[in-house]
Amino acid sequence: MDWLYYLLEANLYLLIFYGFYRLFLHNETFYNSNRYFLLLSSITAFLLPIMQLGFLNPAPVVDNVLFPPPVLYTAEEMAKLAAAPAVETIDYTTLLYPIYLCIACCFAIKLAFSLAKIIRIWKKATKAKSGNITLIELNEQTTAFSFFNLLFIHPHLAEKQTVLNHEMVHIKQKHSIDILFLEILQVICWFNPIIYFIKRDIKLLHEYIADELSTSKGMQKHDYAMFLIENSFGIVPTPLTNQIFNQSILKRRINMLNKKRTAGWARLRLLLALPLAAGMLCASTMAFTKSYGYIDLLPEKVSLQTPDKKVSDEITMAKKGFYSPNYVFDENNQYKSLDQRLIIINGVAVKDNNKFYGVSNADKILFFNSKNATEKYGAKGKYGAVEVYGKPTVMTYQPEYVIADTAKFPAPNPKKDQVKFPPPIVRQTNLNFFAKRNYKASSTHAPYADKRYILFNGKPVSDTTFWGVFNATKIKHINSSEAIPTYGEVARNGAVEIMGGIIKYIKPGDAVPPPPVEPPPAPKKDQIKFPPPIIRKDKTSFFPMRSVDKNGNVIRLDSRFIVINGKKIEDIKTFYGITNATKIIDLDAATAVKKYGKAAKYGAVEITGNNLKYLKSIADGPPPPIETQVKFPPPIVRPDKKSKQTSSATKKIAEQVKRNQEVISATTRQNNQLMQ
Incomplete structure (x- = not known):
């Protein structure tokens, strides 16, 4: 929208300049001065918006500024921020540009038609050359007009020296340039009616100038006025030309012809336009929000205040x-x-x-x-x-x-006036440095891969067995654009300057050092959030967890993802456990989901072994735990005091209670083993 703001501001200044002309200069007889004022003020109106006075512009003062530490979010928080719905609003101002352009094109086409009309007349008519002037004979209209060095005239009028003198003034003073400039300005500022008034007054000033010079060559003003009246009726004016016979402005031309000449001191009124232009420049700098102020006439550096x-x-x-x-x-x-x-x-x-x-x-x-x-x-x-x-x-x-x-997160909902400017990168003093190497997970061998130019206390390192140093007092990392001017092409991959008095070198036989810290590689997600799996080497048996009710019925099975020698247990109901395992690995939920997908959202158990023994029932499990390990004692069965004889029904109840006790004991043993 900057183009629209620019046009509106320029047309506002154009209105002010034209108002000044109508108020102080319109009725004065120094026509050439008025002509130049209108032309120069029109140009100045379009130059003022791109100018500014920097010392008047409110300087941005960095005061009470908050410099928070870097705000770091987790992947989940970033996903929530990204998933927040964006509210899209319809910007109707985007329609202004195509509308403006369409109407401007219509005015441009109109201007092209006017030019084409003049060219068509020039091609068809009889032409004669007189010095730099081309005389073009008009047979259809008894009139005369000029366009640059082309003089269109009827043969009857060509015999009259008054007409020739009048049109030669237009040609010599290049009045056609003024008209063409204002026509182009009208295409750009078609929405501003002031352009039409300026164009009308410019044409009127052209005629005043030509009339004044024509009557100064011996012809009486009264005779000249009568000559204009006799030839002005029935003539259709042409937009792009200066026409001697124009009925619409005839009365004003005759009035100005007989008007008393303005005193010379009145020209000093033109100087009032200078403070007017300066005031508009100040207003343009201070009152308008714009990004097109490209020319700063009096810039002033912005100072940074540090009260805090x-x-x-x-x-x-x-x-x-x-x-x-x-x-x-x-x-x-x-x-x-x-x-x-x-x-x-x-x-x-x-x-x-x-x-x-x-x-x-x-x-x-x-x-x-x-x-x-x-x-x-x-x-x-x-x-x-x-x-x-x-x-x-x-x-x-x-x-x-x-x-x-x-990461430390700042307080939510900061105030609008709290402008948060992050500080520049200030790297903590790095006392350790490790040269870059290509690490392989299969071995500890790491070939030298650091192509940067490394210097110790000003001396370059040329040994490819260099691993790194400890106890450095200062380490400076330099990128290639800064390193090449200092060290030449050997530093095209950057440079590292290491300084210190007591530096301990890492030997090639030492443990493989960690990856370099400048620039750092981005660690994988499982290296950040997920702890390593629990490997139980001392356990050779595994029993899935089960929950039973008071009657011994299984009400909950083990929800973990169980894998034996790479194969998933499909039916957990018929799986009672294994023995003789060589390795049992417990994976937490996050690690299990990453490895096996959503099916392992409750965790996973990986079992490996060559001579595994599968249990066929709960009773095949390990021996009962010792008494102190039992968390859930068997229920106390109190016989009915009133019943002295054992019936078949009571025997069945006793058998059911015994089975329940066995199931509870087996479940307790499994839970205790998992807790171990």
Whole structure:
């Protein structure tokens, strides 16, 4: 929408300039001065919006700014944020551009038709050359008009020197350029009626100038006026030409012809236009929110105020030319910038913040809050803006992947006036350095793979058996764009400067060092969240868990995903357990789901062995546990005191109770073994 704001602002200034002309200059007889004023004011009206006075623009003051630590979210939280429905609103302002363009095209076509009409007359008519002027004979109308160096005239009027003198004034003073300029301006600003009034007054001034010069060559003003009256009726004016006989402006021409000349001092009124233009320039700078103020006539540097001690270090780093956006890694371990501000580097906006990791060595970095950024850049700056000036070095590597569980989240719902600017990347002093190597899971052999130029206290490392160092006091990582100018082509992959007095070298025979920390590889999800599986080497038996009711009926089976030698147990009801296993591994729910899918959402058990023995019933299980291990004692059966004889019904009840006790004992043993 910047184009629309620009047009509206320019047309507002055009209205003010024309109002000044009508108020102070309209009835004065210095016609050439008025002509130049209208032309120059029309051009100035379109130049003022792209100018500004920087010292008048409210300077963005970085005051009471919050510099929070990096906000790191887990994959689940990132998924929730991504799944939040986006509210889409219809922006009716997008329809303004095609509507404006269609109407402007109509006016452009009209202008093209007017030009084509003149060209058609020029092609068909008889032509004669007189110096630089081309005389074109008109037979259809008894009139005369000019267009640049073309003089269209009827043969009868060609014999009259007055007509020739009048039209030669138009040709010599290039009045056709004025008219063509205003016609083009009308195509652009078709919605502004002031353009029509300016075009009318310009044509009128052209005739005043030609009339004044024609009567100054010996012809009386009264005779000249009568000549105009006799020849002006029945003539149709042409839009792009200066026509001597025009009935619509005849009365005003005669009045101005007989008007008393304006005093010379009255031309000083034109100087009043200078403070008027200066006032409009000040208003354009202070009152309008725009991003098209490309020319700063009196710029002033924006100062960073640091009233808060807590942010003094961060602002100091920004003054030194460092800036890095806040970021997270999504569920695919891809870098994602959290900085929604508009980032401008040397006047060019960063298109994708997710591919921008920061800058260093900048000459100047300015932070704008949402209010100031919106005033300067429009809707693009609604989240704030960062301006970087100079020749910064863009960081081509991604920052470290940080485990999300260690992240500290800021307080929710910050206030609108709390502009959050993340600090530049300040890396903690790294006392250890490990050279990059190609690690293989199958062995500890790791060939040297670090192609960076590594230096110890200023001396380069050339030994490929170098593993790393401990106890360094300072380690500096330099990307290729900075390293090449310092060390040459040997540092085309970057450089590492290691300094320290007591440095301990890692020997090739030592344990394989961890992966390098600069730039860090993004760890896999199972390395972050899921603990290692529990391997029970001392257990050779496994019994699935079961729950029974008071009658001994099984009411709940083991819900875990049980795998024996790579094959899943399909029917858990008929599986009572195994013995003689060589290895039993318990997997938690998260690890099991990653390995076996949703079927293992309650966890999994992996059993391996060559001579496994399957139990055929609960009774085939291990011996009963010792008394202290029993958590659920058998129920106490109290015989009926009134019944002295044992009937067949009581015998059946006793047998059922005995079976229940056996089932409960077996279940208790299984639970105790799992607890061990």
